[in-house]
Amino acid sequence: MRKHLLIHVFIISSALLSTPFIQAKEEPTITLRSSYSDLSLSQVQSMSNIVIRKMDEWGFYGHSTIRHNYEKRSVNGDGVVIDHATGLMWHPSGSSDYMRWNNTNNWIRSLNYRKYAGYQDWRLPTLDEAVSLLESSRKNGGPYIDPVFNGEQWGIWTCDKYGSKGVWSVYFSLGNVRWNVKNRYVRPVRSLK
Numbered sequence: 001m002r003k004h005l006l007i008h009v010f011i012i013s014s015a016l017l018s019t020p021f022i023q024a025k026e027e028p029t030i031t032l033r034s035s036y037s038d039l040s041l042s043q044v045q046s047m048s049n050i051v052i053r054k055m056d057e058w059g060f061y062g063h064s065t066i067r068h069n070y071e072k073r074s075v076n077g078d079g080v081v082i083d084h085a086t087g088l089m090w091h092p093s094g095s096s097d098y099m100r101w102n103n104t105n106n107w108i109r110s111l112n113y114r115k116y117a118g119y120q121d122w123r124l125p126t127l128d129e130a131v132s133l134l135e136s137s138r139k140n141g142g143p144y145i146d147p148v149f150n151g152e153q154w155g156i157w158t159c160d161k162y163g164s165k166g167v168w169s170v171y172f173s174l175g176n177v178r179w180n181v182k183n184r185y186v187r188p189v190r191s192l193k
Contacts, residue, residue: 030066030086032128034191036159039127039168044177050131059168059178063136063144070148075117081148086132087192091122093150094187101167104157104186111188122188124159129189130170131177143172153185 030049045052045060052062069084072092081090095107104124112120135144142151154173161167162179169184170177 030132032086032088032132033126034129036126036161038161038163041162041179044127044168047128047131049128051136053175056176056178058180059176061174061176062131063134063175064132066132068132068146070146072148076115078117080117082192083132086129088129089117089119089190089192090133090149091116091188092148094153094156095185098155098183098185100183101157107186108188119190121190123190124157124186125189127158127160127168127170127177130156130158130168130187134170134172134175134177138175144175145172149187153187155181155184156187157184 032049041057041059045055049065050060050062051065052060054061066085068086071082071084073080073082079092081092082088083090091111099107108122108124111122116122133145133149135146138144139147139151143154145151151172155169155171158168158170166179166181168177168179169181
């Protein structure tokens with residue numbers, strides 16, 4: 001009887017250890033929109049959790065007001081950044097090359113095919129999620145993003161469009177958000193829940 005119990009415990013333990021499972025240290029305090037949208041300029045300029053320093057016809061300069069709780073980890077040998085404040089898991093560096101928006105899905109599809117960090121649900125961030133990474137000042141003389149992330153990506157794509165005119169992106173090099181762009185990097189995200 002005891003031997004059967006030990007075998008069952010071993011089988012269940014093995015199954016649990018072979019599947020990556022990351023849980024937030026605590027429930028996220030901020031919930032960000034995770035579904036794709038077509039956002040007008042006024043909708044973007046009225047986003048919550050944002051301080052706007054300067055508005056412009058293509059977006060704004062500003063930063064997030066979210067107090068992040070970042071944790072850099074290795075999962076299945078792949079680096080990730082977990083934000084316990086928002087319940088999001090970020091790719092710490094993303095694509096090494098910038099690309100046109102219509103090529104982003106191929107890059108993410110490849111990441112999901114490889115099961116980066118054991119997951120296949122990586123996606124482009126919404127504008128709300130990407131803007132949440134904007135810091136109020138340059139970090140260590142670099143971009144407006146926490147140093148837990150690779151700072152070489154000066155701008156990233158989001159999944160949100162600006163009608164037929166373009167796609168929203170976030171510039172960490174200047175601390176701004178804009179829609180009239182041609183090439184950006186990809187920094188994928190996934191929800192922990």
